[in-house]
Amino acid sequence: MPRGRSQDSSSSPTKSKAQKLERRSAIIEAAIDTFAQRGFHHARVSDVARQAGIADGTIYLYFKSKDDLLISLFEEKMEHIVETFRSEVSCYKTAQERLKCFLELHLKMVAERPALAEVMTVELRQSAKFMREYKAPQFGAYLALLGDIISYGQERGEVRSGIDPLLTRRIIFGALDELSLYWVSSKRPLHSLERVIEELWALCSTGCFIQK
Amino acid sequence: MPRGRSQDSSSSPTKSKAQKLERRSAIIEAAIDTFAQRGFHHARVSDVARQAGIADGTIYLYFKSKDDLLISLFEEKMEHIVETFRSEVSCYKTAQERLKCFLELHLKMVAERPALAEVMTVELRQSAKFMREYKAPQFGAYLALLGDIISYGQERGEVRSGIDPLLTRRIIFGALDELSLYWVSSKRPLHSLERVIEELWALCSTGCFIQK
DNA sequence: CACTACTGAATGAATAGTCATTCAGTATAA
């Protein structure tokens, strides 16, 4: 009969669940850096392993394949992003504030975690076919969140009723995504983050053209 | 000293320049279909060859490498697109008409040549790092054309002067690109092409929100 | 405590499969 185990709730004798999760995370973080630097296809599994400070084979104890690593990375990070954004956005009352909040969160995340942004925008977009097969439920949730803001605005009478939330959420996402790519790609951005947000916000709220 | 050659300005005795260009084109068209279907990385050179009805090695008589084929494909198609768009757009006087024309041309091209659109949006975006090294001058020309429409609108007093053409061209391109991806990806699109154009045009001209 | 048996996480050399690319040979035209 085993004595009381230190502070570990699992029955695993050698490695706690927390330690395992930590290592799993370490691999994901290493993958983000490596994929961002060399691109998914050019990055070797052994590069990720070296970056994580572990052996090649160890990655396969945590992920089924290199593809599975990419997908897990995307889904898990995206899930976290969706949760955060949803709760932040809901602090505001008006749809205008909510949309502005969303744009800011997206672009600030890009500025703060450029490697993650690079993987999520470039490397994954690249594999759109690949993602299509795996459905990318969290990407769907992200789009849905954006669409909900628009529908909410329509309910409140803030947003023109003629607008189709399904199309408009794509338009806004596309704009955000391209701005992110632009921001991440340029070594020394010509525009401040605030300026970028301002510009996109201006387009969303009033369009380009001077009203007659 | 060669006898008077039929209609061929080159000195090639066996194959006319026109025939060579035709075969080169055939390879590019085959590559578009193949890359669109399987994705650039998963497409084998031998797939492209089979699709073109030629032997694997023949491709290397026309292109340095598989990468070179992708880049040539992109640059040549894009060059043609830029020329066409530039001349079409310049038929209109106002910036509003010009912008609307541009949006229509882009989305109609996507609808007419989905495989080409797929390769240009998905497969190339994927290789953003790859393209960054190769500069993609024709992509720059495409963006410039869009930016020129905006600047032109500012000169004419149609477009708000506070707008930055460099940012706004990215925003609009991102929206177009995402809508293209959406259109190309959905087997049976929920929205008509006209509806998509209408929606993007509405956002560009007046934004989402009801003016107070 | 001291000893043995056991566990399973981690390793990394070896395997296995995939393709881009080459090139020796064939066909064709002049």
Place this chain on the structure above:
DNA sequence: TTATACTGAATGACTATTCATTCAGTAGTG
């Protein structure tokens, strides 16, 4: 016959994945 275009089997480089082995740490025993 010579130059050119083409062919497609063979090559060779690359790398994801596997798996026999190691070993640090835990449990059981007296």
